[in-house]
Amino acid sequence: MTPVTIIIFGASGDLTQRKLIPSLFHLFIKRKTPRELFVVGFGATPYDDERFRTHLREALNQFAAYPFTEEEWALFAARLRYLQGRYTDLADFKRLGEMLRALEGEKGNRLYYLAIPPSLFSSVVDLLGLTNQLVEDGGWRRVIIEKPFGTDLQSARLLNQQLHRTLKESQIYRIDHYLGKETVQNILFLRFANTIFEPLWNRNYIASVQITVTETVGVEHRGRYYDGVGVLRDMFQNHLLQLLTLVAMEPPASFNAEALRNEKIKVLSAIPTMSEEEIVRYTVRAQYRGYRQEKDVAPDSNTPTYAALRLFVNNWRWQGVPFYLRSGKRLAQKQTRIVIRFKEPPLSMFPLPPGKRMNPNLLVLSIQPDEGIHLRFEVKAPDTLAETHSVNMEFDYARAFGLSAVPEAYERLLLDAIQGDASLFTRADESEMAWSLLEPILHTWEQKEKPALAFYEPGSEGPVEAERLLEQDGEVWL
16 A cells, blocks of 8 residues: 655644644544554654654643544554654755655655744745655655635735646645535535425525634734734635535535535635725725734734625626625634525514514524524514514434534545645645735725725624624614
8 A cells, every 4th residue: 555644844833733733543442544544744853753742642631522542642642753843954855855755665645734934934834845855756745735715816816826837736735714614515415415495595595695704812822923914814815715615515526626626716706896985885804902912913914804895796696695704803702604695585473562673584594603504584483462472493413313422624635635635725826816806905905095994892793884884784783
């Protein structure tokens, strides 16, 4: 059996200890990884193999989602190696190549994971190419790249050009951990594995779609990074637009990577870019009070920590249906959810109090926390003549499947990359198209400072301007 080696650049960093190693370990003890598996860490920290293993064992004590035995850890630890090196040094990459050949023998499959700053992506890939580590002679070679994929359209295109100098597009796996979440993948199954929803999934029955991703935490230790990025680059270009494409896409011809990604591209291409007038009227940018006092944040920073947008998908299915997207930090709740609001009945035959309207049906996809699906519909209240009452039908992951925790998104994504399934990874044209939609908004916000930066209190529901955004259409955040 051809061995599989996973090489992690940035192996002493936070992502490796919090997500990558726990996920690989869980896959290993579930026997989902290949039998011949090696994990090689590459980083600047002066570890040897044993110190690296000790470091990761301490991380597992804190971040492992499931209990495990010392025997399981010992079997996994024996597969761990570490090489201290610099990300711009040809000699260190030659040493890495020699180490890998000694581990694998005659041939091996390799998955390189770039858990490093984006500024180092092209350097690392170029050096891997110069040392012949990406040549697929007897085994496959794949590279996982962490977000952000550029900071605007120009930088995204440049990054793709740099990567394509050495790699084929089929070898590049741009990771967005949101797509690895069980609840996100379930959007496709809800839509296409059930005949009751798809006939209603269009402008004839759906009034609006709301996509919300909010956090209770602030920037914490990421002030230096976040202050140069902001919420639009950090959350919308990847997470929120990815969720939008899954909700709005047409049924793919088959459940494979290219078919799925082609349909997502069609959605993005159907979203019209906003004019300056539309940006001023239908976008909100805001900052939580106290952000400018955070560590490594400029005292006069105008970086938004909250944003809300109204977008349309101009195709046959969705023409005229608004998609409202919002995301922010230091808010009242941590939640990721999608709310599908159906249209009200065209005529109410039931007596309603003056000014009261029939409650619309809602389909709520709760991505996190409290993972599940909720359908709100109307029933007659007992012991009344004709009074309606809203009730919910609910599906809850924990109750339905007896799970103490939904599997970590990185588990699914790492396994897919090992197996060569790119369905849940972003293609180059998809990344660039997402940037092309957001670039006019970024330009208007940053160059023309329109609309004015709003402010909101930490722990609140967000700025009042976000409520006014929906009030223009007679809507409210649900």
